[in-house]
Amino acid sequence: MDHLTDLENRSIYIIREAYSRFKNIAILWSIGKDSTTLLWLCRKAFFGKVPFPVIHIDTSYKFPEIYRFREEYAKKWGLNLIVGKNEEQIVCGMGPDKGAKLDCCNELKTNALKRVIAREGFQAVLVGIRRDEHGIRAKERVFSPRDENFSWNYQDQPAELWEQYRTSTAEDNHVRVHPILHMTELDIWKYVQRENLPIVDLYLSKEGKRFRSIGCLPCCNPVESEAVNVEDIIAELETTHTSERAGRAQDKEDVYTMQKLRSLGYM
């Protein structure tokens, strides 16, 4: 079995395990390359139709291209789309320039997600994080429980052997399921190429720059790049010496910001 097919089978197994285990489940779609790949894998796992809601956490600071892409594919793929927003904080003017970026991410992403999960009663959420993105994400389990405060008990994670993913316990608020944890950035692009997946064109070079990782407009910086298509991106990544999230401002505020954000329930 080739590398990409191997990765795909691992992901589909996890997605089907999660669906079999939890009745009330949803997928988190940031519209980036990773969660779009995850969404595609869900379509594959269920023969074309995703049988659960797709949540987009909208900070109101996203790129216009992201909103356009969301509308187009929600319609094309027949998605049951839920848009989650922390309206109160947005109205109060919360934003990346208001204070610490940690607070903004925590309010507009984590707390917005908390509201959606509480309102809809989701027992599990599929999230498209990958181990090679960030050292803290490298520590994750595939099924990762969160308590009522959404905190991630990274100092005492459950054992996870042989794809026997932990059953939910009474203490869990919900379980984060990570079906593409084992994929690398390069794997994702090669898979996007093989499956001919649509991606937001922010990833492609315009005037010598492109985004390697996308999120909110004010906190993402493009990298120098001449890659105008997926093939070019793959060639670029084979030789690059900068890390994927080098352009993400929230990671840079402090060495341990990502750990703090994640322990508070960030994706």
Add this chain to the structure above:
Amino acid sequence: MEERSMHIVIAGHVDHGKSTLVGRLFYDTGCLPPDRMEVLRQASEAQGKEMEFAFVMDQLEEERDRGITIDIAHSYFRTAKRRYVIIDAPGHKEFLKNMITGSSQAEAALLLVDITEGIREQTRRHCFILGLLGFKQIAVLVNKMDAVAYSEARFRAIKGEIESVLGQLKITPTYVLPISARRGENVATRSENLSWYDGPTVLEALDNFDLLTAEDKGLRFPVQDVYDIDGQNIVVGRIEAGTLKKGQKVNVLPQQAAGVVEEIKKFMQDDMPEAGAGHCIGIRFQGPPVQRGDVLVDEPTPTVTDAVRATIFWLIDKDYELGIPLTFRCATQEAQGVIERIYRRFDPATIEVIEQDARQIKAAEIADVLIKLNRPVLVDAFAEIPEMGRFVLEHAGHPVAGGIVI
């Protein structure tokens, strides 16, 4: 470049240099981007240290403050031959469940031994676990050679000790090699200081390991779920062993009923002629109604039983007392049960039997047991078909033990 990546676990006693080795491997193979190097330099400086290679893997603030690894981390690097997924396991007894989690995902192991300390408690414990999990490819890295002036005599002495401990567990290490992880000697490149050594470097040893390939075995297709897709019942699951063919007659276990595979499909791949081990597929099935936990097989007589003989390793701090109810989970099968007999329990740190016919199992112990279930399940010996010969025991939703069928 080989197609699939190889998963390697790094084991050994606390402070014997596991995380440092991984950091060094990344650095020496040019797999550390400059901006990540800069972050590491800052974090190292903040703690008054020179470049701390262990911080590549030890990302948690608590790990860096205490200078230990708490949980496994996966990282990726490449050689000209293949991609690697490196799983750095913690060396403390209290984090043994994390070490076992990491090892369960690997197909080869690097075991570090600090030459100034020799074989310690976790060295033996990790050896025991690796032996139990069936590791055949193990390279023992004798680390901190710089601290003993690169003495060949000291290396030979410890090599003998290691081989004798592993021998007790019926493991023959593929390589035993001298290194200095901190100084990068014999990791990616050879060292003048170790000119008396003519075996492989760590990188060469890794490249010499073989990817484990699926062997030709009897069919095992555990049903994961049944979907209604456009009015059709599609039975989904992953083939754990063997090959499933269109038109094939199969047996459904444990109910012992026959049926025929009418179609094998994936999304946008209808009507596949066959599918092999590792593929997640859907099938249209003509036969008795099936559900999650049923297993489709092509042989008449795999073992179907409600009494499972196994070796288990206890993962949590709370002791097990005979009679406490457990959930048994093997592939997609699930059954309720209890441990009926504990034939022997071991302390893997000393490799000695603590007690015969015991009534309890304690943290980090290993035991030979008989598990009695409320319904029959299909199991294979771990040595024959590992995918159907390994299981997890849960109590109240928490995994409490892992086990292999003997």
